[in-house]
Amino acid sequence: MPLDQSVIGKELPPSTLTVDAGRLRFFAKAIGETNPIFTDIDAAKSAGHANLPVPPTFLFGIELESPDAFEWLAGLGVDLRRVLHGEQSFTYHSTAVAGDVLTSTPTIGNVYSKKDGALEFIEKTSAVTRANGDLVAELKSVIVVRNPGAGK
Amino acid sequence: MTTTESLEVGTELPPLRIRPITRTTLALFAGASGDHNPMHIDIDVAKSAGLDDVFAHGMLSMAYLGRILTDNFDPASIRSYRVRFASITPVLGKPTATGKVTSIEDGLATLELTVTLADGTVTLTGDAVIAV
Numbered sequence: 319m320p321l322d323q324s325v326i327g328k329e330l331p332p333s334t335l336t337v338d339a340g341r342l343r344f345f346a347k348a349i350g351e352t353n354p355i356f357t358d359i360d361a362a363k364s365a366g367h368a369n370l371p372v373p374p375t376f377l378f379g380i381e382l383e384s385p386d387a388f389e390w391l392a393g394l395g396v397d398l399r400r401v402l403h404g405e406q407s408f409t410y411h412s413t414a415v416a417g418d419v420l421t422s423t424p425t426i427g428n429v430y431s432k433k434d435g436a437l438e439f440i441e442k443t444s445a446v447t448r449a450n451g452d453l454v455a456e457l458k459s460v461i462v463v464r465n466p467g468a469g470k
Numbered sequence: 471m472t473t474t475e476s477l478e479v480g481t482e483l484p485p486l487r488i489r490p491i492t493r494t495t496l497a498l499f500a501g502a503s504g505d506h507n508p509m510h511i512d513i514d515v516a517k518s519a520g521l522d523d524v525f526a527h528g529m530l531s532m533a534y535l536g537r538i539l540t541d542n543f544d545p546a547s548i549r550s551y552r553v554r555f556a557s558i559t560p561v562l563g564k565p566t567a568t569g570k571v572t573s574i575e576d577g578l579a580t581l582e583l584t585v586t587l588a589d590g591t592v593t594l595t596g597d598a599v600i601a602v
Contacts, residue, residue: 341502348495348502349533350488353540371545374536378529382504399509399519403528407552413545458552 321394321438321463325426330390330442332423335380339416342370349373362415369415374408377446377455380422390424394440396463404439405460411453419449422457435468477579477602483569486538490562491526499530526559531585531594535567539581542569543600549578553596557587564588569598577601 339359346356354361355371362370381387388398414420427441444457493511500511505527508515516524532553539548559565565585573580579602585594 344498345502345533348498349530349537351537353537355545356540365544367546373533374539374545374548374551375529375533376503379504382506387504388507398507399515401507401509402558403555405552405554406529406532407550409550410548 320431320435321396321429321440323429325394326429328426330424330426331384332421333381333383334419334421335383337372337376337414337416337418337420339370342372342376342416345373345376345379359416367413367415369417372414372416372418374410375406377408377414377420377422377457378406378459380420380446381424381444390426391440391461396440400464402462402464403459404462405458407458409456411455412448414446414448414454418454420446420454421449422446427458433468436465438463438465477571477574479571479573481571483538483542483581486534486541486567488534488565488567490564491530491559493524493561495530496524496526496561499527499533503527503529503533505529523561525561526563528555528558528594531555531559531565531567532596534565535569535583535585535594535596538567538569538583539598539600543602547601549599549601551596551598553583553594555594557591557593559587559593563593565593572597574602 343357355365422444424444431438440461442459446454496510510527567585569581569583572582579600581598583596
């Protein structure tokens, strides 16, 4: 079932996350991070940060905060079990730290298929801003949907 | 921390060898990252999709690869970081993250990045641009 091309350019609801030091320590534990700047505020400050800095990929989780984080995919008719993460990029404009209130606003980019529809691709770009409007980062995801029955 | 003065094209960052990824790690990463996709933590859902088992979040490997950046550079100096996910990482997969400087121009170093499993499978390739 080909994806509906009319979703290209559609803005999705924004998500907001207050970056909490405890959550950053939990993230550090989960990824085996041992660099103390990510867990110890004194070490972070000695390294010139106002508070614990967020690790490079942490911002990806902002949009996953909403209880129905994958609803937008279901809305496109995509079965989450058939989804793979194809590509991910981050362009950074300023460093987020614990205490920041960050909002991620996603927009659906290009939607296309390969291999006679056996693979479909959904691009999504997101702008992450601080409460004062400053741009923190831009994210781009490429999501791959496997349709094993297609094209055969 | 690598002194940025010593960076030159061809410089390789010390590889980061990760212990085998356990189910506990996947559960912790699901909670910490916010990615609760059951394909990474619930074997029943994975089986319902025709797979034998859950597999690791791609973003977990991207986070490991990010560690070699922040082990060597100030997080504030990272201008961009991107990857392509080439293969899935199974439970107990043992990733090694590597990085190599491919260019230094106008105060920006570009690094080529890779995550490889113990059997040689390349799971992630990517690059990062760092202000040096």
